[in-house]
């Protein structure tokens with residue numbers, strides 16, 4: 200059984216709620232190997248291969264929507280806040 204981190208159609212937003220892109224498929228916790236395949240419907244220019252998403256803040260306001268803290272893993276921001284790989288799920 201894998202725990203879902205994001206479901207197809209979940210919208211990634213910046214910290215101020217601007218839509219950035221959508222998840223195109225269900226992604227299990229710890230299974231974020233190909234962001235270019237898993238993210239789509241970009242509302243701003245898509246980061247190119249080799250670019251780090253964190254170097255592409257919200258095009259509207261400059262806020263972050265992606266983080267990769269060493270101890271927490273890949274972290275995206277959604278309408279309801281930052282979704283951590285584990286912290287969020289323990290209360291789901």
Ligand SMILES: [Zn+2]
Pocket residue numbers: 213214215216217257258259260261262
């Ligand atoms: Zn924004």
